[in-house]
Amino acid sequence: MTAVDDVVQIRDLTKTYGSLAAVDGVSLTVRRGEVFGFLGPNGAGKTTTLRMLLGLIRPTSGTVSVLGRAAGDPKSLRRIGSLIEGPGFYPYLTGGTNLRTIARYAGVPASGVGPALEAVGLADRAGDKFGSYSLGMKQRLGVAAALLKDPELVILDEPTNGLDPQGMRDMRELIVDLGRQGRTVILSSHLMGEVQQICERVAVIDRGRIVSEGTVEQLRGETELELVATPSDTALATLRALTFVERVRVEDGRLLVSVGVRHTAEITRALVHAGVSVTGVRRAERELEDVFFDLTTHHDGSTDQKELSHV
Structure with a gap:
């Protein structure tokens, strides 16, 4: 991957407030056209990092x-649209007027207001006051404002906050569609299921440091095939003799097999041929939420770091 494909490059980024390091040596790359998830518990440094990306906060060090x-x-x-920490609009102006005002300040045509409202499902409420x-x-109007400049890069901090289930689904589809259009999206969210569905790569930040970065699949790790089979000793010996099986372990009477998805049928066939009775087959996958808590739960047993928010 060459530098021309990198929309965001962060190297050793640090932001301190007195003795507190809100962001501590963060390095990450966001590639062109991807939907990138930025995750972290309350106070981890997510919003501080996003604000430095936009030049709203000056870093202590790093680039x-x-x-x-x-x-x-x-x-x-001029090529970036953003929604950071929640939308701020004039409560006495309508949604449409608010967007036209923003468009005028941003120096972009007011003709983009209609399509932006349509994209977030607010076209029929454009004439209502924001305060109502x-x-x-x-939240949806904030996303519409982020789209006014027809941006290449869209930075969204908790865009589904306050949405009902249908609104969350619509927002997910919108974010995926932005990626399909060739835009780059950085999504900060506390909803792990949402991130797992729509993000290609993610970075997890905790106490100001990146603790993991990679594709969703990489963070979730390998899947395991969970088998209930008898006699278990014959099943265990049969599985260990298969060259494509990476590892077998026994847990609560079940056999947990580390193996690729394509080998599931071969495994069950080999067991049956060996005279083993297979009464249960299930592929067990770690959810991104489980990985997140594993990464951000500390040895001192503190649980406040598990609380997620848009900061």
């Missing part, structure tokens, strides 16, 4: 390159 320019460069900001909107509607 940030966004769309080939320094963070906060006006030429790159529900929390979910306010």
